[in-house]
Amino acid sequence: MATWSCVKGCGACCYLEASERPDLEEYLTPEELExxxxxxxEEGWCVNFDRTSRECRIYPNRPRFCRVEPETFQDMYDIAPEELNDFAIECCQEHITDIYGADSPEMQHFNQKVKF
Known part of the structure; x- marks a missing residue:
């Protein structure tokens, strides 16, 4: 069974271009949206994402909407905790494909990490 895990050096989820996420108001509070x-x-990337090292500069203090945690996903997306693993894998694969490509080294690394 595949088990979701964040892959260091990816950062696909740090691409925040709001025009590509038209439903932000549906799951973010007004304060979170702001x-x-x-x-x-620049170019839709999070200002806290170091594009050279591909690491978050505020990782320990990142906002709630940047955290893949059962209670966060239950509250924001109505994803039951037992469904989070599969949902997170699917989201990562979608973002990695959109940003880097389906056959990219990032996708290969992710699939190896989650044993997909």
Missing amino acids: EYLSMVG
């Missing part, structure tokens, strides 16, 4: 939009920087 914070989210303030984080969108």
